[in-house]
Amino acid sequence: MNNNILEVKGLKTYYKTRLKENVYAVDGVDFVLEDGKTLGIAGESGCGKSTLALSLMGMYLPPLNYNSGSIIIDGTDITKLNTSQLRTQVLGREIAYIPQAAMNALNPTLKIIRFIEDMMKVHRPELSKKQVWDMAAERFETLNLTSKVLNSYPNELSGGMKQRTVIAISSILNPKVLIADEPTSALDVTSQKAVIKLMKDLLDKKFIRSLVFITHELPLLYHVTDDIVVMYAGEIVERGTAKQMVFDPLHPYTKKLMGSIIVPEEGMKGHKLEAIPGAPPNLKNVPPGCRFAERCSYATRECKEGKIDNKIVDERIYRCIYDAKTLRKWYEDEQEVKGVIA
Numbered sequence: 001m002n003n004n005i006l007e008v009k010g011l012k013t014y015y016k017t018r019l020k021e022n023v024y025a026v027d028g029v030d031f032v033l034e035d036g037k038t039l040g041i042a043g044e045s046g047c048g049k050s051t052l053a054l055s056l057m058g059m060y061l062p063p064l065n066y067n068s069g070s071i072i073i074d075g076t077d078i079t080k081l082n083t084s085q086l087r088t089q090v091l092g093r094e095i096a097y098i099p100q101a102a103m104n105a106l107n108p109t110l111k112i113i114r115f116i117e118d119m120m121k122v123h124r125p126e127l128s129k130k131q132v133w134d135m136a137a138e139r140f141e142t143l144n145l146t147s148k149v150l151n152s153y154p155n156e157l158s159g160g161m162k163q164r165t166v167i168a169i170s171s172i173l174n175p176k177v178l179i180a181d182e183p184t185s186a187l188d189v190t191s192q193k194a195v196i197k198l199m200k201d202l203l204d205k206k207f208i209r210s211l212v213f214i215t216h217e218l219p220l221l222y223h224v225t226d227d228i229v230v231m232y233a234g235e236i237v238e239r240g241t242a243k244q245m246v247f248d249p250l251h252p253y254t255k256k257l258m259g260s261i262i263v264p265e266e267g268m269k270g271h272k273l274e275a276i277p278g279a280p281p282n283l284k285n286v287p288p289g290c291r292f293a294e295r296c297s298y299a300t301r302e303c304k305e306g307k308i309d310n311k312i313v314d315e316r317i318y319r320c321i322y323d324a325k326t327l328r329k330w331y332e333d334e335q336e337v338k339g340v341i342a
C-alpha cells in the first residue's frame with residue numbers, strides 16, 4: 001500500500017493548432033506525489049509546465065487533447081471519467097488548479113462571496129446562502145484572511161490579497177491536490193511570503209493534502225517544495241528531492257538550470273532561470289534521442305539518435321545515457337576549471 005495521492009503514468013497530451021499541426025506539449029510524463037507533500041515543477045518557458053498542470057485536471061477543451069496515460073488521484077484514474085463526472089466529482093474536490101494570473105481573471109462586477117456561492121451550487125447544492133456564508137467566513141478567518149473580504153469586489157483588494165483570496169476560494173472544497181501555477185509572480189516580496197504561508201497553512205490544516213507548485217523562481221521552489229521535477233521539451237528529465245535537485249543535479253539540463261542558484265544561501269534570493277545557450281526543440285516535431293542533446297556539451301551521436309531510458313539513483317530518476325558517477329565527475333572537473341580561471 002503506497003502513500004501516493006497522485007500518480008501520473010505515461011501522460012501524453014497535445015494541442016491541435018488551427019493549421020492542424022500537433023504540439024506535443026506533454027509527452028510521456030510520469031511522476032508521483034505523496035500525501036502531505038509539495039512538488040515543484042521547474043523548466044524554461046514553453047517546456048510544458050502549464051500544459052501539464054492543465055492536463056492533470058483531466059478536462060480537455062480545444063485546442064488541448066488527451067492522447068494516453070493515466071492520472072490516478074487517491075486510487076481513481078480520472079482519465080476514465082466523463083465530463084459530467086469530472087465536473088461534479090473531481091474538479092475542485094479532488095484536484096483544483098489555479099492558473100497563471102487567475103487573480104486578474106476574477107469578474108470585477110461580482111463580490112467574492114458570489115464566486116463561492118457559484119461553486120457551492122454545483123458541489124453542495126443542499127447548503128443555503130447563509131450556510132455558504134458561514135462556511136466561507138470561517139474558512140477565511142481560519143486562514144487569516146478576514147471574512148470582510150467576502151463582501152468586497154475584486155478591485156477593492158490589493159494584488160497580494162486578491163491572490164490569497166483566489167487560493168482560498170480554489171481550496172474551499174478541500175481538494176486532495178492543489179496546483180498553483182506561478183502564484184507568486186507579479187507580487188512584491190511581502191505578498192509572496194504571505195502567499196507561501198497561506199499554501200503552507202492549507203497543508204498544515206489539512207484543507208489540502210498535497211500541492212503542486214509551478215514557478216520560475218527556483219529559490220522559492222527549493223525553500224517551499226519537498227520534491228522537484230524538471231521538465232524539458234514536454235518530458236520530465238529529472239525528479240528528486242529539492243535538496244538533491246539543487247545541490248546534486250544529475251541531468252545536464254538540471255545542472256545548467258540550477259547553476260544560477262548554487263551559491264551561498266542568502267545569495268539565492270532574486271536568482272531566476274539562467275539563460276542556457278541555444279533553444280529547445282520545436283514541440284511539433286521533436287528529435288529522436290535526448291531532446292536536450294543539441295544544447296548539451298556531453299552529447300554524443302548515441303544521445304542524439306538512441307533511445308534514452310530513465311535511470312534511478314537513490315530514488316531519484318533522470319533521463320540520460322550517462323551514469324551518475326560519470327556526470328558528477330564531469331561537473332566536479334568543470335568546477336575546478338572554473339576555479340582556476342577565476
Ligand SMILES: Nc1ncnc2c1ncn2[C@@H]1O[C@H](COP(=O)(O)OP(=O)(O)OP(=O)(O)O)[C@@H](O)[C@H]1O
Binds near residue numbers: 017023048049
Ligand atoms: N493554445 C495553444 N495552442 C498551441 N500551442 C500551445 C498552446 N498553449 C501552449 N502551447 C505550446 O505548448 C508548449 C508548452 O507551453 P506551456 O505554456 O505549457 O509551457 P510553460 O512551460 O508553462 O511556459 P511558461 O513558463 O512560459 O508558462 C509551448 O510550445 C507552447 O507554445
